[in-house]
Amino acid sequence: MFRPTLAASALALLVATPALADNPVPEGTTLAEDQTFTFWLLDAIKSMDPQINTDVEGSDVLRQLFEGLYNEDADGSLVPGVATDHEVSEDQTTYTFTLRDDATWSNGDPVTAQDFVYAWRRLADPATASEYAWYMELMQVVNAPEVISGDMDPEELGVRAVDDHTFEVQIATPLPYFPQMVVHASTFPVHQATIEEHGDNWTRPENMVGNGAYVLDEHILGERVEMSQSDTYWDAENVVLTNLTALTINDVNQGLTRYLAGELDRVDVPAGQFPRLKEEYPEQATSTPYSCSYIYMLNVGDSGPEVLNDVRVRKALAYGIDRDIIVDRILQGGQEPSYNWTHWATAGFEAPETEWSTMSQEDRMAEAQALMEEAGYGPDNPVELTLNYNTSEDHKRIAIAASQMLKPLGFDITLNNMEWKVHTDRMQAQDFEMARYAWCGDYNEASTYLDLFTSYSGHNNGEFFNEEYDAVMKESKTAEDPLPMYQEAERILAEEMPILPIYHYAQVDMVKPDIRGLPTENVMQTWYAKDMYRVAE
Incomplete structure (x- = not known):
């Protein structure tokens, strides 16, 4: 766990990680021609809006379509996202994030600090009616309780854009784990002009503007989500998987049946079946x-x-x-x-x-x-x-x-x-x-x-x-x-x-043996398709 004690130590977390990501494929690996990934969802995703979503499965999808300040690696350590690093004030209550200058929205607009200011204010704003508004309070963001209760305007939340590439957050109480909190989907930036133009319909595939490694092509509620590689993502040249499909299957046993039939690359193991599957498919059945x-x-x-x-x-x-x-x-x-x-x-x-x-x-x-x-x-x-x-x-x-x-x-x-x-x-x-x-x-x-x-x-x-x-x-x-x-x-x-x-x-999963890049040591099980790939069998 990251526990900064001095302003300089806050940077130590990211010093070893370059601002430009490396290709996730190890040298000498032979890739499969098919670079698609199809995964299972138990339930329909209620919202594709980062500030509205409350579901774990929804977050799994949003993590592909949007990118926050930091991401996690396979061990759960923080690595750069839109932010390349940050500094912490001597009293541990002011975080200043430096944003990369090549982060771009899917419509070509630059991602700026103001996009984060807008998103965080939107999360806390009672008008948004987000069930995750309290997350701003948990993060100890200055004035969050008063904004959430309606006693202060969202503009008084303790966040500001110092300039286009510098995002400042003031917190009321030092929190050693504060940087870990910014990987949560509710803190992801959103595109203000798109939301203002389309209102609640901004998350439809034809309207959505995201800043993640993938773009939304189709969303049939309770049936499927289709995503494809974004050509505007700052690290697009190192993204290997070309297309992602999430299939909603309410029956876990049916999900397993469709996995074994080759329709899914990853699925949860139904209760009671792991011992049998581990014996029959030792390389595919995993429990962490x-x-x-x-x-x-x-x-x-x-x-x-x-x-x-x-x-x-x-x-x-x-x-x-x-x-x-x-x-x-x-x-x-x-x-x-x-x-x-x-x-x-x-x-x-x-x-x-x-x-x-x-x-x-x-x-x-x-x-x-x-x-x-x-x-x-x-x-x-x-x-x-x-x-x-x-x-x-x-x-x-x-x-x-x-x-x-x-x-x-x-x-x-x-x-x-x-x-x-x-x-x-x-x-x-x-x-x-x-x-x-x-x-x-x-x-x-x-x-x-x-x-x-x-x-x-x-x-x-x-x-x-x-x-x-x-x-x-x-x-x-x-x-x-x-x-x-x-x-x-x-x-x-x-x-x-x-x-x-x-x-x-x-x-407890079944994962196709040619899939690489899913985390195994991160108890949060936070995964990013941009870090995944298929190898030739």
Whole structure:
């Protein structure tokens, strides 16, 4: 993790990386004639707008069409994007990014610092209604809370264009991991004139102007996304893959079938099939840690069911789910059972010991039964709840297993499946009781998880509001070592149980053996098609 202590050290991150990228193909490699890449999406992408998108799969596509200040390499280290380097003031609160002078929009316009100013103001502006507006606040950008709340104009956000190639950001509190945060899609620049001309239609293929290595050719919602190499990208001469296709296939088993039929180059492995596939296709089946956590979120707000106001019921729900069965018998892909929120592989994080995490499952079930009896519930007086989940055979299998595990305790769980957009819209509107949810880190530091359950979070859909939790997370922003605060935040979540942790992800894939350039050592699993290529078989 990059932890600058002096202005000069901020540059050390990028000194070894040239401003002009090298060709990703090692010398002596024989390339295939076909340089296309087709990958799988589980769900339709809700928005192609960097400041509106909230989905991981959407970010995977946006990363090809747009480019931010920095990118990540295969190990997760920062490398130049539009920015070639940056300086940090002595007090660690002013970042000055130097932008390359050859970055160009797909319509030929130069990419300038003003494009970043416009995008960041747009993200924070209440008129944009972005669910990621809070990211500006997490980044500690000066005046972000006041702009987001509507108490200040977006022009007062702590960003400015010093000149066309110098972008300055002022933050309220030193954040050692601030540079890592600018790889997130919500911070990507957008083309102001295009948005002003086309409004909400600016993301249509015929209107979109991007600055990434690829341009959008076609987007059929819920079916496919087609992209082709951009001839205006600053490093176009080193981009090898010519065309990208993303296919939306809601059924993971169908996705695998189409992969084996040669229609896809990369697909997620369905639950339970990794051991077989690893044996049959040892070079294609892979499993690596992935910074995402799978939970059931509980609606503990005013719109939620009254029974979930009882922490005893919430704890019984959490204790009653046998995660070892879910991980070892259903998933079987290298995932880890979870008794906390932050992914175990997050840089610098160590999960605290909590009472329930150290129990045996037998003891957890006994404690859950006692809690339910104390709360006045049981098989003869069941708690009725509805669990929403988005379309996926894997989510269905986990939901069925969890509901069966909880039934002996006196929980009558109704399963409610819906498509991704409906599922997320209902969560954002607090129109749910229990909901399947997963969060993937926006950057490799524990705050990307733990800030989500603060009162100022844009994704705290279960409306868990806790003053002690807010105070701990606020203290972490100025702590020399924030780990004790992060561990205390995890303890509060374990004590209040507004979520039911289920498991920590692994990236479990099938990848064609001639594909090169996908990251293997980056827990964020951030990939860029511009760094990929196909070899001759």
